[in-house]
Amino acid sequence: MPASYENAFGDELEAVYGRGVHDLPGIVAALNASGVRPANGADWTESSFTAELARLSGTEN
Amino acid sequence: MNPLHTTEGLMQFGLRDRWYPLCPSEHVRPGQLARLDRAGEELLLWRDAAGVVHVQEDRCPHRAARLSHGVHMGDRVACNYHGVQVDAEGTVVSVPGSPGCALEGRRVLRTFPAREHGGAVFAWFGLDESAPPAPLEVPGPIAGEEWAHFLCYVEWDAPYRYSLDNLLDPMHGAFLHRNSHTMFAGKREAVFQIRATDKGFVFEKTDQRGVNFDWVELTEGGAQWVTLDIPYPDTAGPGGPFTIVAALSAISEHRHAGFFWRCRKVSGWQRDSWRFLYRNRLEARHFAVLEQDREMAEAMPADAWDRENLYQHDIALVRMRRLLRAEAAKQAARLTEPAAPAPVPVA
Numbered sequence: 081m082p083a084s085y086e087n088a089f090g091d092e093l094e095a096v097y098g099r100g101v102h103d104l105p106g107i108v109a110a111l112n113a114s115g116v117r118p119a120n121g122a123d124w125t126e127s128s129f130t131a132e133l134a135r136l137s138g139t140e141n
Numbered sequence: 142m143n144p145l146h147t148t149e150g151l152m153q154f155g156l157r158d159r160w161y162p163l164c165p166s167e168h169v170r171p172g173q174l175a176r177l178d179r180a181g182e183e184l185l186l187w188r189d190a191a192g193v194v195h196v197q198e199d200r201c202p203h204r205a206a207r208l209s210h211g212v213h214m215g216d217r218v219a220c221n222y223h224g225v226q227v228d229a230e231g232t233v234v235s236v237p238g239s240p241g242c243a244l245e246g247r248r249v250l251r252t253f254p255a256r257e258h259g260g261a262v263f264a265w266f267g268l269d270e271s272a273p274p275a276p277l278e279v280p281g282p283i284a285g286e287e288w289a290h291f292l293c294y295v296e297w298d299a300p301y302r303y304s305l306d307n308l309l310d311p312m313h314g315a316f317l318h319r320n321s322h323t324m325f326a327g328k329r330e331a332v333f334q335i336r337a338t339d340k341g342f343v344f345e346k347t348d349q350r351g352v353n354f355d356w357v358e359l360t361e362g363g364a365q366w367v368t369l370d371i372p373y374p375d376t377a378g379p380g381g382p383f384t385i386v387a388a389l390s391a392i393s394e395h396r397h398a399g400f401f402w403r404c405r406k407v408s409g410w411q412r413d414s415w416r417f418l419y420r421n422r423l424e425a426r427h428f429a430v431l432e433q434d435r436e437m438a439e440a441m442p443a444d445a446w447d448r449e450n451l452y453q454h455d456i457a458l459v460r461m462r463r464l465l466r467a468e469a470a471k472q473a474a475r476l477t478e479p480a481a482p483a484p485v486p487v488a
Contacts, residue, residue: 093378130409
């Protein structure tokens, strides 16, 4: 079972994407308007968002 | 008669002169002797000390005991029955019960060329076992760096042909999978056409693309691949459509292994995003769709092909079956023809 944070993050991400927002600045702005925050509680930036995706995606393929 | 020497047997177990995927790579663990039945052969899979995978017949050359019940010795396998040792080339390297006997040094264990790609072990099943294999050519989505993929491996209680039928039948998407996250849209009727390619054909709707399961490609060469696209909804984020590369191998007449590489053309942060969403939620949704296919296939009668009433949507099945049967008949004839007399050396 993924951590509840991952599920919440996934929920928000799917909701943002579902509205047709697929560009980085748009996604970051939409996430900041939501309740989901990175672990340090700060606002999302493009670099913190992409770093979080890299962390969550795992490395093996 | 060996079923692999008959047209019907080759239809049931798969044509020869093909690469078949056997299992996910991680199923063959270091130091382990794995037994698998695939494509009509009883196989032993093991990795040598360097991690290279070997695929051989699970049959001691001495008295046919199962080598998979033996001992892994790093670069060789020892049969547990009488200690006979065989190496990765299939050569008997030691007969401890009778050192120096004629069996020592003979290359008598059937050994199948093996490769690993995309997280799976493949083996070549040649018509002529002394001939080198064809190169293992894989479809673009699992060949290169521009794509991300995850391998989904399943074993179903149904002939492998039923899965092949299912893959070459795009129209079932709009019906069986109508409530899925990817196949809820599109027309419920369609006109299809077949387009020949270098190594097979594309079967496609003439009036709809990018809406549902709208086209499929069969590649029939040194391996049998089915490739298809299913559009992703916006919720899947940026990137190309959901692309499936499928390959099948028979386990028995009524059971098969299915390999579904789930691919998407994505790079950079978009790739990370898809991989995260796939692991977190999409995989479960894709699997639910596959389960619908499994339930349908496993419930089919054993003689489904004997009494059908096909219509225009089934022309890809007809074409595929004709292709396979013609090739199977040709191979069966070659396998049963009397050996040609040895050529007379020219003085």
